[in-house]
Amino acid sequence: SQKIEQNSEALNIQEGKTATLTCNYTNYSPAYLQWYRQDPGRGPVFLLLIRENEKEKRKERLKVTFDTTLKQSLFHITASQPADSATYLCALGYTGFQKLVFGTGTRLLVSP
Amino acid sequence: DTGVSQDPRHKITKRGQNVTFRCDPISEHNRLYWYRQTLGQGPEFLTYFQNEAQLEKSRLLSDRFSAERPKGSFSTLEIQRTEQGDSAMYLCASSLVAGYRNEKLFFGSGTQLSVL
Secondary structure (H helix, E strand, O other): OOOEEEOOOOEEEEOOOOEEEEEEEOOOOOOEEEEEEEOOOOOOEEEEEEEOOOOEEEEOOEEEEEEOOOOEEEEEEOOOOHHHOEEEEEEEEOOOOOOOEEOOOEEEEEEO | OOOOEEEOOEEEEOOOOOEEEEEEOOOOOOEEEEEEEOOOOOOEEEEEEEOOEEEEEOOOOOOOEEEEOHHHOOEEEEEOOOOHHHOEEEEEEEEOOEOOEOOOOEEOOOEEEEEO
16 A cells, blocks of 8 residues: 655744655655645645646745655745644545545644 | 535544534535544545545445435535544545546545544
8 A cells, every 4th residue: 555654753943944844655656746734623725736747846935846756755845934833744646546645744843 | 715614613422422524515616525634644535525426435434434415515424333433533625626637625624523
């Protein structure tokens, strides 16, 4: 079965720095990969989608990369702010399969 | 607010009782999903509907779980004879799907179930 690894330890960084979160997967390469943000007691909120034929996607302070050789996606938040503190989930989607498979998420803490 | 809404937000029940949750998706969305999430884990897929048809159910969904989406609008998830292991956040999500391309999910705030 597919295994998705996100760093289970919280990532602590200082305001203004770039946060980099990792999503690694084994076995089958997904057709696309999504990143979501989740705040405590709330449902996940979609941030970015990147397809298997794309290397990089950007949206404002967010950047996602997708390396199918390394079986890895990196999620970057530049000029981080305390308001960016949350859990970030990666989710993999496969052609012909209609559900997303989520990782366990990484908690990001941005200190002022 | 035209987002996905779930009711109730919290449910406390005793083991053995039946519970039902409701989800109202974004009105123009044709696909509706149920996921379950426990503390420290990512959401786990339970089932999904395309309009009113339930097209896939996870093996996680035992016979005690049933979901419906009458008329392709709102959906209900019922758990019969609840067990303590059913305690989790139950998340509903909807999306608009065209062809085989599956795009982003819009999640509700979830129903937190506690089974005592």
